[in-house]
Amino acid sequence: MRTVRTVTAVLLAATAALTAAGTAVADTPSGSPKPASPSASEGSRPAPTEAGTSFRTAAAFRPGQQATAAASAGDYLYWVLPIDARQRVTVKAKVTLPEAAARHGASTWRLDVYDGLRRRQACTYGTQTVAAGREAASVDLDCTLRTVRSGAEPWAHDPLPGSYYVRLTVVALPEEDLGLPVRAAVEAEVRESGGAYAVDGALGAPLVPATVTSPLREPEDGWSGGWWSDRWIWTAAGGVLAGLAGVFGYTLTRGSGRPTRVPQGA
Structure with missing residues (x-):
């Protein structure tokens, strides 16, 4: 049971770290600040x-x-x-x-x-x-x-x-x-x-025609503003639960397979 508690603690710690990292990525579209670009300045246009x-x-x-x-x-x-x-x-x-x-x-x-x-x-x-x-x-x-x-x-x-x-x-x-x-x-x-509503797959380029007279500005955080999706959290949680179930099942199987010790002098 000590092994089970140790593995459980490690898995829960990994899940917490992954969730914290995901939240940080979701809040920050990119790992480093982007330099100023014309589209950013255009965002202030009336x-x-x-x-x-x-x-x-x-x-x-x-x-x-x-x-x-x-x-x-x-x-x-x-x-x-x-x-x-x-x-x-x-x-x-x-x-x-x-x-x-x-x-x-x-x-x-x-x-x-x-x-x-x-x-x-x-x-x-x-x-x-x-x-x-x-x-x-x-x-x-x-x-x-x-x-x-x-x-x-x-x-x-x-x-x-x-x-x-x-x-x-x-x-x-x-x-x-x-x-x-x-x-x-x-x-x-x-x-x-x-x-x-997230789905797999990606579009090669946004559907922005070149015939628009006024220059169309991209979204403030760019097109498809990041790889992060909260589906990652659910995937990680499912993996952790599957790991815990495996460890628990292995422990039960190992315990039931031990030979019964006969007391001496019986």
């Missing part, structure tokens, strides 16, 4: 105050920023932002409508999100299409995408790291209201999903 009118002219912004634009009812408004693997993004949009006296009826607005290959990505939940009555002052829309994967089969439609386009437009309104001035605002919230 959010755009105008939108593009196509995929090619989409205005670039980052998660956490609020991009705004003045437009006319009937315009297609485009923005683009970078989303990395293991991230789940929620895009929100708000349209401030003209005064009710200037409008002739209700309108319907729609928010769509496309990946770097211009494939429309489905919303897992959210209000993607909203109808606004004539008296409504504004319209709020939102769309939460699936967690971005690090790789996928060629035939799959899974979201991959890279550029994500946001398109906002009106899909139904009285013809007399076309061209009325509106104001739009979009923002994106990103949550790290971690090992619960």
Whole structure:
């Protein structure tokens, strides 16, 4: 039993060390500080105050920023932002409508999100299409995408790291209201999903097209910001438990195989 206690203590100490190291790596994307780069300085740029009118002219912004634009009812408004693997993004949009006296009826607005290959990505939940009555002052829309994967089969439609386009437009309104001035605002919230949604495989390069007019800045911690995943902790814990089970089983087997000692003089 002394051997069992010694092995158990060693395994538990190794697990604690591995967990502490993993936490440190997760908090620090790289082992040494990175030198300043143009992308880091670009991260302080203000959010755009105008939108593009196509995929090619989409205005670039980052998660956490609020991009705004003045437009006319009937315009297609485009923005683009970078989303990395293991991230789940929620895009929100708000349209401030003209005064009710200037409008002739209700309108319907729609928010769509496309990946770097211009494939429309489905919303897992959210209000993607909203109808606004004539008296409504504004319209709020939102769309939460699936967690971005690090790789996928060629035939799959899974979201991959890279550029994500946001398109906002009106899909139904009285013809007399076309061209009325509106104001739009979009923002994106990103949550790290971690090992619960982590998958194996890797993408050779993010899906960032070269046709974006505004230079698209990579995420602050780089694309696929580190090899660490909390799946390592569960793997290490499983190994420790398997080792303990093996030692315990060996001890039981060894104890049951010892010959019975007959007392002398019996």
